[in-house]
Amino acid sequence: xxxxxxxxxxxxxxxRMTLRKSLSLLSNEGYIYSVPGKGNFVRQPDxxxxxxxxxxVSSIIPQVDDIKLLSVTIESPSHEGLDNIFLKSExxxxxxxxxxxxxxxxxxxxxxxxxxxxxxxVEDKLNFANYSKVIEMKYAFAIKKEVQIRVSTAPQYITKKxxxxxxxxxxxxxxxxxxxxxxxPLTLCIxxxxxxxxxxxxxxxxxxxxxxxx
Amino acid sequence: xxxxxxxxxxxxxxxRMTLRKSLSLLSNEGYIYSVPGKGNFVRQPDxxxxxxxxxxVSSIIPQVDDIKLLSVTIESPSHEGLDNIFLKSExxxxxxxxxxxxxxxxxxxxxxxxxxxxxxxVEDKLNFANYSKVIEMKYAFAIKKEVQIRVSTAPQYITKKxxxxxxxxxxxxxxxxxxxxxxxPLTLCIxxxxxxxxxxxxxxxxxxxxxxxx
DNA sequence: CAGTGGTCTAGACCACGTG
DNA sequence: ACGTGGTCTAGACCACTGG
Numbered sequence: 001x002x003x004x005x006x007x008x009x010x011x012x013x014x015x016r017m018t019l020r021k022s023l024s025l026l027s028n029e030g031y032i033y034s035v036p037g038k039g040n041f042v043r044q045p046d047x048x049x050x051x052x053x054x055x056x057v058s059s060i061i062p063q064v065d066d067i068k069l070l071s072v073t074i075e076s077p078s079h080e081g082l083d084n085i086f087l088k089s090e091x092x093x094x095x096x097x098x099x100x101x102x103x104x105x106x107x108x109x110x111x112x113x114x115x116x117x118x119x120x121x122v123e124d125k126l127n128f129a130n131y132s133k134v135i136e137m138k139y140a141f142a143i144k145k146e147v148q149i150r151v152s153t154a155p156q157y158i159t160k161k162x163x164x165x166x167x168x169x170x171x172x173x174x175x176x177x178x179x180x181x182x183x184x185p186l187t188l189c190i191x192x193x194x195x196x197x198x199x200x201x202x203x204x205x206x207x208x209x210x211x212x213x214x
Numbered sequence: 215x216x217x218x219x220x221x222x223x224x225x226x227x228x229x230r231m232t233l234r235k236s237l238s239l240l241s242n243e244g245y246i247y248s249v250p251g252k253g254n255f256v257r258q259p260d261x262x263x264x265x266x267x268x269x270x271v272s273s274i275i276p277q278v279d280d281i282k283l284l285s286v287t288i289e290s291p292s293h294e295g296l297d298n299i300f301l302k303s304e305x306x307x308x309x310x311x312x313x314x315x316x317x318x319x320x321x322x323x324x325x326x327x328x329x330x331x332x333x334x335x336v337e338d339k340l341n342f343a344n345y346s347k348v349i350e351m352k353y354a355f356a357i358k359k360e361v362q363i364r365v366s367t368a369p370q371y372i373t374k375k376x377x378x379x380x381x382x383x384x385x386x387x388x389x390x391x392x393x394x395x396x397x398x399p400l401t402l403c404i405x406x407x408x409x410x411x412x413x414x415x416x417x418x419x420x421x422x423x424x425x426x427x428x
Numbered sequence: 429c430a431g432t433g434g435t436c437t438a439g440a441c442c443a444c445g446t447g
Numbered sequence: 448a449c450g451t452g453g454t455c456t457a458g459a460c461c462a463c464t465g466g
Binding site for chain 4: 005034
Binding site: 017020023024026027028031032033034035040045047048049050051052053054055059136141143144145146147148149150151169171195198199200201202203204205206211212213214 | 231234237238240241242245246247248249254259261262263264265266267268269273350355357358359360361362363364365383385409412413414415416417418419420425426427428
């Protein structure tokens, strides 16, 4: 437990607000926390949280030189075994794309997103490296996202496209975009990528306080 | 660009400090930033940052039922091909451990840490699930960490311990603990883990503001 | 130069926790 | 009842920006 704020004010000859701003900085970095009516307390900051950036294939693969649209279809969730993710009643737009690096097909990306009648899939955007970003922008601040990374065997359709042996293990990166409020799924992106072509680097966060307001 | 702070004060009938606290909250969440002498500006928050927790094997594997100490040796970095990480002059302590889950050997962990004469490796701690944590605690707040996750073939020594075929791909999770100030390496942990037994889930961060000081 | 954000102060009222 | 942290105010001085 730290000394009380009034004691610290005297000790450092600063005003209450200034002292609290200082404590606030320590608090933001996880070094202290406060309990109203009791006091401020020291806390060991959690150094086991890692961060990484992940937007689309091109951020993972140094060189993406071509993206080929394989198909755009409308399907029902149950057909895809996605009833546990999407509502059964919804129809899904599914976009399959094949990603090339150095003239080698290295990844297949599947994007599932609920089909909403009066919002057609804009053809022009399908060849963008990051189609799911287009969807994301529509919802602006109201989303949260999850990614899951694992290694498994891919469906035969995928292994064919990537010219792999039937049971060759492959990276499977699953990204879900969810409505922040009600957790409803907005988009599911599955990226199957050859295991040699992917690795993840994550770092302990460093507080970048440039341009922040205090 | 937002209205100036003095305008906003009038508009909302609040004092300068109160207004700035509000702006500070928006700033901390990435929605705005400020440029001294010019003004406050809107910014699209970065939604491509993901976070995950990673401390040790037991946080990844639901059930770790045994950890077997394989060896503790002192080696030189060049012998291990680690000259690019550690200083050539340093001697390294290397600790090898084998991790069991459901009576199956599923992972091997190698921990390399500089050998410092008057700080003997405490035998009691070697069987802790998380030995690198012990090292980390000594440096308290002065560290940063990095993890890299990839799939590759392991050294033969590893594949033998895990009873894998020679070229079976395996997850390789490399954690580096670095001195925050000078980037000097303090510890290198390499975890080889069977590909079926590992997957990573990461999420867009949610600001937990409980107990924070504002 | 006037306007902007960055910092600080002294004093006030409140809700909460403890005895 | 008293001390704690949480919030707010009105006013001050500074450094930086741009015309």
